[in-house]
Amino acid sequence: MVAFDDTFRRQLHELFVWRRDVRRFRSDPLPEGAIDGLIETGCLSPSVGLSQPWRFVIVDDAARRRAVIDDFRACNADALSCYSGERAARYATLKLSGLEQAPGHLAVFADKASDVGHGLGRATMPETTEYSVVAAITAMWLAARADGIGLGWVSILSPDRIHAILDVPQSWKFIAYLCIGHPEAECDQPELEQAKWEHRRGADEFTLRR
Numbered sequence: 001m002v003a004f005d006d007t008f009r010r011q012l013h014e015l016f017v018w019r020r021d022v023r024r025f026r027s028d029p030l031p032e033g034a035i036d037g038l039i040e041t042g043c044l045s046p047s048v049g050l051s052q053p054w055r056f057v058i059v060d061d062a063a064r065r066r067a068v069i070d071d072f073r074a075c076n077a078d079a080l081s082c083y084s085g086e087r088a089a090r091y092a093t094l095k096l097s098g099l100e101q102a103p104g105h106l107a108v109f110a111d112k113a114s115d116v117g118h119g120l121g122r123a124t125m126p127e128t129t130e131y132s133v134v135a136a137i138t139a140m141w142l143a144a145r146a147d148g149i150g151l152g153w154v155s156i157l158s159p160d161r162i163h164a165i166l167d168v169p170q171s172w173k174f175i176a177y178l179c180i181g182h183p184e185a186e187c188d189q190p191e192l193e194q195a196k197w198e199h200r201r202g203a204d205e206f207t208l209r210r
């Protein structure tokens with residue numbers, strides 16, 4: 001039995017506050033085994049029916065990385081064209097990936113065809129497979145920060161293209177592309193808040209009582 005004391009609880013709260021989506025990375029390499037360690041932590045996460053549907057692809061190949069960066073550029077240009085006026089000008093200033101600088105690239109998929117877990121919990125809500133993978137990514141995001149490592153989630157990508165670039169099984173659904181490295185700076189405020197794109201709202205705005 002492990003007990004957690006007040007000091008740990010305070011530090012855990014600080015971890016939640018100081019976890020950031022990181023897009024600005026130092027160029028120095030990750031410690032040996034850092035990504036494997038994060039994956040092992042992710043595998044401790046809850047999953048529907050204990051199905052562990054997460055699938056990870058560590059992307060080291062330079063040509064594949066370049067293809068992902070090209071896809072990001074194309075998708076980001078398309079995204080920019082959906083805005084106009086002042087909002088477009090602001091979007092154009094945002095840094096929305098650290099793909100070029102991050103020493104670690106990790107793609108994450110959900111295996112929709114796996115029968116691990118024997119379908120428990122998925123009959124009426126098949127999307128719980130994807131939810132389970134997101135739960136793992138959240139744990140990895142926090143674990144990375146605790147290790148002094150930054151993690152940035154990139155979704156400005158086309159899933160079909162990522163599938164082709166990484167040559168993964170058809171049943172794997174693309175969930176996230178993660179940039180991993182040492183952050184240039186630490187901050188307790190989201191970068192989108194610093195850039196005045198959006199601000200974090202309090203829990204009372206999202207809570208109903210019935």
Ligand SMILES: Cc1cc2c(cc1C)N(C[C@H](O)[C@H](O)[C@H](O)COP(=O)(O)O)c1[nH]c(=O)[nH]c(=O)c1N2
Nearest residue numbers: 019020021023095096097153154155156190191192
């Ligand atoms: C599903 C999903 C997808 C994305 C993100 C997050 C999540 C959960 N975020 C990060 C997002 O912008 C960030 O979490 C919020 O701005 C809040 O900042 P902190 O994570 O608290 O630093 C993100 N950030 C970014 O720069 N490019 C991106 O493509 C994405 N995509």
